[in-house]
Amino acid sequence: MSRSIEKCKAIVEKDKELYAQAGKIPYFPLAVKSGHGAIIEDADGNEYIDMLSSAAVLNTGHAHPKIVEAITTQAKEFVHYIYPYVYHEPLVELAKEIIDITPGNFEKRIIFGLTGSDSNDGMIKFARAYTGRSKIISFIGSYHGSTYGAISLSALNLNMRRKIGPLVPDIHHIHYPDCYRCRLGKKECSCKLECIDELEDAFKHYLAPDEVAAILIEPIAGDAGLIVPPKRYMERLYSICKENGILFVVDEVQQGFGRTGKWFGIENFDIEPDMIVLGKSIASGMPMSAIVGRKEIMESLDSPAHTFTVAANPIACKAAIATLDIIREESLLKNSKVLGEYMKERFREMQKEYEVIGDVRGIGMTVGVDLVKNRETKEKDKDGAAKICYRAWEKGVLVTFVSSNVLRIQPPLVISKEEIDRALDIIEESIREYLSGNISDEVLKEAKGW
Ligand SMILES: Cc1ncc(COP(=O)(O)O)c(C=O)c1O
Structure with a gap:
């Protein structure tokens, strides 16, 4: 993780001096510079697969030519x-x-x-x-x-x-x-x-x-x-x-x-x-x-x-x-249904391996992955959600959480299966790194979320 985020950090600092923080819900210091399809580039030139679509806004992807x-x-x-x-x-x-x-x-x-x-x-x-x-x-x-x-x-x-x-x-x-x-x-x-x-x-x-x-x-x-x-x-x-x-x-x-x-x-x-x-x-x-x-x-x-x-x-x-x-x-209703089911299946496979995934649910390309500390009590794993999202961002995937512990999976409907596979591989790696204690508590200061 040797990438630079210096320009992003500078923009974030300026924002804190100027913008009323009542309008912010911080997850990570990402300053967007451009986006195409399901890929976003930050101010330092780092690329991310967008699994959020600007909170379900960019269903047609970024900068669609039409x-x-x-x-x-x-x-x-x-x-x-x-x-x-x-x-x-x-x-x-x-x-x-x-x-x-x-x-x-x-x-x-x-x-x-x-x-x-x-x-x-x-x-x-x-x-x-x-x-x-x-x-x-x-x-x-x-x-x-x-x-x-x-x-x-x-x-x-x-x-x-x-x-x-x-x-x-x-x-x-x-x-x-x-x-x-x-x-x-x-x-x-x-x-x-x-x-x-x-x-x-x-x-x-x-x-x-x-x-x-x-x-x-x-x-x-x-x-x-x-x-x-x-x-x-x-x-x-x-x-x-x-x-x-x-x-x-x-x-x-x-x-x-x-x-x-x-x-x-x-x-x-x-x-x-x-x-x-x-x-x-x-x-x-x-x-x-x-x-x-x-x-x-x-x-x-x-x-x-x-x-x-x-x-x-x-x-x-x-x-x-x-x-x-x-x-x-572009048959995006079909894409949403088919690839949405595929994402759910892949998360359900992960659920078999990682106790932290309590539930996987959703319809189409709205998928929620509910992270728990204990499958019996269903206690929400809030820190887990914040750390996994932060690590995924460091590795080039934009994913956030809602309700403090639910990974919010809502990519642009134009996303390809290959991009989904890459994104889900990175999310899985981030889950593993969280479970092995490799993500510091420091990130919790930044990753506040909903
Ligand atoms: C279900 C729902 N309704 C309304 C809103 C508010 O929309 P806006 O932020 O565009 O005013 C949101 C935004 O997150 C939403 O998710």
């Missing part, structure tokens, strides 16, 4: 004009395309924002306006964003909620169904979905269901640890919503646009949500988010209740149209 062309061509035409006042073709073209691929055999409308957070805020507005109810239910461990509404929906980390109250009122949190760490000690064979009683109990004792506007759920709980819910749970939750006039809303910001081998994560559960929140990968890294919902919900707010000056930027729209084209032309 994305670059879409951006540069549109930039030469016009960069932006405030969309609330005027109209442009890239937007209507994109709006039609997204409405066509989002699940739901009903008339829909779309509205654009700039980042997943603002669309989650918008979702609260539409849900309240349409139902005339104020309460929203979301899940413990979830992250929906950093604006006031989105942070109020989230329940991931106290530092995100401390010192800033009062938050948006009338948001309630329940537990996400986590079969690996079932709070009720159930096994698949004995489970009768007792976990949903928490919601039924709330409805009986303190949360009037006829006052609940929406339940917001991720199709895979991303930052909570890449937890895949049982299909039965999703179906039951959906029925409860329908029985009580509650909107069923999914946050697809992390799992959308092919990440799970389908256009949207919720399609793995055969459910048609009333509203869908989109972001991250929608425009391959250009700032864009969206809410798609039933026409009548999206028409429940009057002009100008939800509008942003630089949203629906035509460059971002063109990048988003190119993103959809690439996903189709």
Whole structure:
């Protein structure tokens, strides 16, 4: 490991002098200089295989020629004009395309924002306006964003909620169904979905269901640890919503646009949500988010209740149209499914050898590798996750962790099998080096993570 990271370190030092650290989640001192496909180069010229895709943003990989062309061509035409006042073709073209691929055999409308957070805020507005109810239910461990509404929906980390109250009122949190760490000690064979009683109990004792506007759920709980819910749970939750006039809303910001081998994560559960929140990968890294919902919900707010000056930027729209084209032309849904299964199999092979791997789960190219100190107690191995990610970075693989101990495996969907093999070999070496005590505690000062 004789590589130099001097330029990266200098950039990190300057950043610490200038940038408010409330906006940082450090794992390692990596300053990105360029990226192509699934490979990133840092400021010192070191290369990394990207197993993170900029947190599930770069599904089409870095600097995809079609994305670059879409951006540069549109930039030469016009960069932006405030969309609330005027109209442009890239937007209507994109709006039609997204409405066509989002699940739901009903008339829909779309509205654009700039980042997943603002669309989650918008979702609260539409849900309240349409139902005339104020309460929203979301899940413990979830992250929906950093604006006031989105942070109020989230329940991931106290530092995100401390010192800033009062938050948006009338948001309630329940537990996400986590079969690996079932709070009720159930096994698949004995489970009768007792976990949903928490919601039924709330409805009986303190949360009037006829006052609940929406339940917001991720199709895979991303930052909570890449937890895949049982299909039965999703179906039951959906029925409860329908029985009580509650909107069923999914946050697809992390799992959308092919990440799970389908256009949207919720399609793995055969459910048609009333509203869908989109972001991250929608425009391959250009700032864009969206809410798609039933026409009548999206028409429940009057002009100008939800509008942003630089949203629906035509460059971002063109990048988003190119993103959809690439996903189709390069069969990225299939790639995500096939190579995602392959990654899971390889991690499951490792699981047989290394006790530290307690669980391997995921759908498509969202794979979580849950690291534990003890397979019986399932105590989270937080230091292990930080050290393994740090060592993998030193060896040329970009991988991070969520929920303090779960390796987050979300490479660009364009990654090749050879790149995956190389990356997984390095992750395995890093696991071995961690288990043999060869990674110093010093790295824990730097590798903080989620
Ligand atoms: C599921 C989910 N929703 C919303 C967000 C917030 O999106 P953004 O950071 O683009 O505002 C994130 C970001 O990590 C996310 O994972």
